[in-house]
Amino acid sequence: MQDLYREHILDHYENPRHHGVIEHADISHEESNPLCGDRIRIDVKLDGEGNRYRIADAAFTGDGCIISQAAASMLLEDVVGKSVDEVEQIEPQHMLDLVGIPLTAARVKCALLGLKVLKTGIKLWKLQQT
Amino acid sequence: MNDERWAAGQAGALDARSAMLDVRRIRADFPILAQQVNGKRVVFLDSAASSQKPIQVLQAMDDVYHRAYANVHRGVYAFSEAATQRYDQAREKVARFIGAPSAEQIVFTRNATEALNLLAYSYGRHFLRPGDEILITELEHHANFVPWQVLAQEHGLVLKFIPITPDGRLDLDKLDELLTPRTKLVSFAHVSNVLGTITDPRPIVQRAHAAGAKVIVDGSQSVPHMPVNVGEMDCDFLVFSGHKMLGPTGIGVLYGKRELLEAMPPFLTGGDMISAVGFDGPRWNDVPLKFEAGTPAFVEAIGLGAAVDYLSALGMDAVRAHEREITAYALERMSEVPGAQIIGPNDPEIRGGVVTFTLDRVHPHDLASLLDREGVAIRAGHHCAQPLHIRLGLNATARASFYIYNERHEVDALIEAIYKAKAALKR
Numbered sequence: 234m235q236d237l238y239r240e241h242i243l244d245h246y247e248n249p250r251h252h253g254v255i256e257h258a259d260i261s262h263e264e265s266n267p268l269c270g271d272r273i274r275i276d277v278k279l280d281g282e283g284n285r286y287r288i289a290d291a292a293f294t295g296d297g298c299i300i301s302q303a304a305a306s307m308l309l310e311d312v313v314g315k316s317v318d319e320v321e322q323i324e325p326q327h328m329l330d331l332v333g334i335p336l337t338a339a340r341v342k343c344a345l346l347g348l349k350v351l352k353t354g355i356k357l358w359k360l361q362q363t
Numbered sequence: 364m365n366d367e368r369w370a371a372g373q374a375g376a377l378d379a380r381s382a383m384l385d386v387r388r389i390r391a392d393f394p395i396l397a398q399q400v401n402g403k404r405v406v407f408l409d410s411a412a413s414s415q416k417p418i419q420v421l422q423a424m425d426d427v428y429h430r431a432y433a434n435v436h437r438g439v440y441a442f443s444e445a446a447t448q449r450y451d452q453a454r455e456k457v458a459r460f461i462g463a464p465s466a467e468q469i470v471f472t473r474n475a476t477e478a479l480n481l482l483a484y485s486y487g488r489h490f491l492r493p494g495d496e497i498l499i500t501e502l503e504h505h506a507n508f509v510p511w512q513v514l515a516q517e518h519g520l521v522l523k524f525i526p527i528t529p530d531g532r533l534d535l536d537k538l539d540e541l542l543t544p545r546t547k548l549v550s551f552a553h554v555s556n557v558l559g560t561i562t563d564p565r566p567i568v569q570r571a572h573a574a575g576a577k578v579i580v581d582g583s584q585s586v587p588h589m590p591v592n593v594g595e596m597d598c599d600f601l602v603f604s605g606h607k608m609l610g611p612t613g614i615g616v617l618y619g620k621r622e623l624l625e626a627m628p629p630f631l632t633g634g635d636m637i638s639a640v641g642f643d644g645p646r647w648n649d650v651p652l653k654f655e656a657g658t659p660a661f662v663e664a665i666g667l668g669a670a671v672d673y674l675s676a677l678g679m680d681a682v683r684a685h686e687r688e689i690t691a692y693a694l695e696r697m698s699e700v701p702g703a704q705i706i707g708p709n710d711p712e713i714r715g716g717v718v719t720f721t722l723d724r725v726h727p728h729d730l731a732s733l734l735d736r737e738g739v740a741i742r743a744g745h746h747c748a749q750p751l752h753i754r755l756g757l758n759a760t761a762r763a764s765f766y767i768y769n770e771r772h773e774v775d776a777l778i779e780a781i782y783k784a785k786a787a788l789k790r
Binding site: 236237238243268269270271296297298299300337340343 | 726727728729732733735736743744745758759787788789
C-alpha cells in the first residue's frame with residue numbers, strides 16, 4: 234500500500250511548496266476535475282519582455298485528493314524560473330515522472346490537473362497579449 | 364438453458380434454518396469474485412454502481428447466440444420464433460417480478476436513465492403545460508434530476524424539491540406545502556444511491572394522487588435488493604436498470620399503468636413500433652412495442668429474465684434480510700473507525716445495502732486508490748448526485764455497497780484496509 238503514497242508525495246501534500254495567492258498576478262486560472270471535484274487555482278508572476286517571458290513566481294490553492302494537490306506543488310517547484318515557452322512544451326509524461334508513482338487511468342487526471350490549469354492559463358494570457 | 368433445472372438448484376441456496384442466503388453457494392455462481400486484484404482476492408463492494416453477473420445469466424445469453432439467434436418479431440422461421448418466444452418470456456418474468464398486471468406494461472429500455480428520459484420526452488412534453496410543477500427530491504441521482512431540469516427549462520415548467528432531514532430522510536412534513544394543484548408529476552428514488560435511505564413510496568403516492576399528480580418511482584436501487592410490487596405501491600411508473608440486478612448492461616425497464624402508456628406518444632420512431640406505415644403517415648403499434656423502435660436488445664432482455672429467475676429463486680425477502688444484516692454489521696464496524704463519519708440514516712431498517720462515509724483528512728479518491736491496493740473495490744466521488752453533495756456540503760464521499768454475494772468477512776477486509784490506508788497516510 235505504501236508504494237502508492239510515498240514519502241515525497243505526502244510531504245508535498247502536507248507542506249505544499251508555492252502554496253497561496255499572488256496579488257496582481259499576470260496569470261490567474263482555475264479548473265476543476267468534474268469527475269471527483271478536485272480544484273486547483275494557479276497564479277503566475279512573469280518577468281521579461283517581448284517573446285522572452287519567464288515564470289518569476291507561481292502559487293496555487295485548491296482542494297482535492299493528495300495526488301492532485303501534491304502534483305501541483307511539484308509542478309510549481311519545477312517551473313519557477315523556466316521560460317513560458319519551456320512550460321508550454323511540458324509533456325504530461327514529465328508531470329507523471331515528477332509524481333513518480335504508478336497511477337491508474339482515473340488518477341492520472343488528478344496528477345495532470347495542475348499542468349492543465351497552468352498551460353490553459355498561459356494560453357489565455359497569450360491570447361490577451363495579441 | 365433449462366430454467367427450471369437451475370432455478371431449482373438455486374432454491375437450495377436458501378438456508379432453511381435462518382431464511383438467510385447461502386452466500387458460499389451463491390459465490391460459486393460468480394467466477395469473477397474468485398479473481399485476484401493486486402495479489403489479493405477481490406472484495407467487490409460497488410454493486411450499487413453495477414452488480415456482477417452469475418453464470419446462469421451469462422449462459423442464458425450465450426445460449427441464444429449459440430442456438431437460437433435471429434431477429435425478433437420478424438421471421439417466420441424457427442430461429443426467429445425461438446428468440447421471440449424467449450424475449451416474450453423475459454418480459455413476462457419481469458412483469459411477475461414487480462407485480463405488474465400484464466407483460467404489455469413492461470417497456471424495455473436501455474437502462475433506468477433512458478426510461479426516465481422516455482417519460483420526460485413522451486409524457487412530459489405531451490401532457491405538461493407552462494407553469495405546471497414537477498416535484499423531485501434533493502437526493503436524486505442525476506438520471507432523475509437532469510431530464511426534469513431540461514424539460515422545465517424548455518417548456519416553462521417549475522421544478523421543486525422535497526428537502527432532506529439532517530439524518531438523510533425525505534422531509535415529508537414539507538410535502539403538503541410542496542404539492543399544489545399545479546403539481547403534475549412527482550418523481551423520487553425508492554432507495555437513495557448515496558444515503559441508502561429507503562423511502563416508503565405509499566404515503567407519497569397517495570398524497571400526490573390526491574393532489575392530482577402522477578408518480579414515478581426510481582427503483583434502480585430497490586428492485587435489485589428488496590421485494591417491490593407496483594400494485595401495492597400504486598405508482599404510475601417504475602423505472603430500473605438490469606445491470607444493477609445481476610443482468611447485463613444495455614437493458615432497463617419502464618413499467619407504466621396501461622392507460623397512461625396507451626395515451627403517451629412514442630419516444631423514438633422507426634421499425635417495430637408501428638402497426639402500419641403509408642405515404643400519408645404511420646399508425647403506432649400497441650404498447651409496449653410502440654416504445655421499442657428498432658431491433659431491441661432482446662438477448663440482454665433474455666439475460667435479464669435469467670437474472671430475475673435467479674433472484675426469484677433466492678427470494679427477495681431473503682435478499683433484503685441478507686443485505687440488512689451485512690449493512691448493520693458494516694455500520695457498526697465503521698462507527699468504530701476513528702475519524703469515519705457515516706452519511707445517511709444509521710438505522711439498517713430504513714437503509715439499503717449502501718454505506719457511504721467520509722474519513723477525516725483523507726480524500727475519498729485517495730482512500731479508494733489505497734483500498735484498491737488491498738483488492739477492495741469501493742466507489743469514491745459524488746455518485747452522480749452532485750446536488751445532494753452540495754446540500755451535504757461535501758465534495759466527495761466514499762461508498763461501499765453490498766449484494767447477495769458479499770460476506771461479513773469482506774466488511775472486515777474493508778475496515779482493515781481503511782486502517783492500513785490511515786496508517787499509510789499517517790492519519
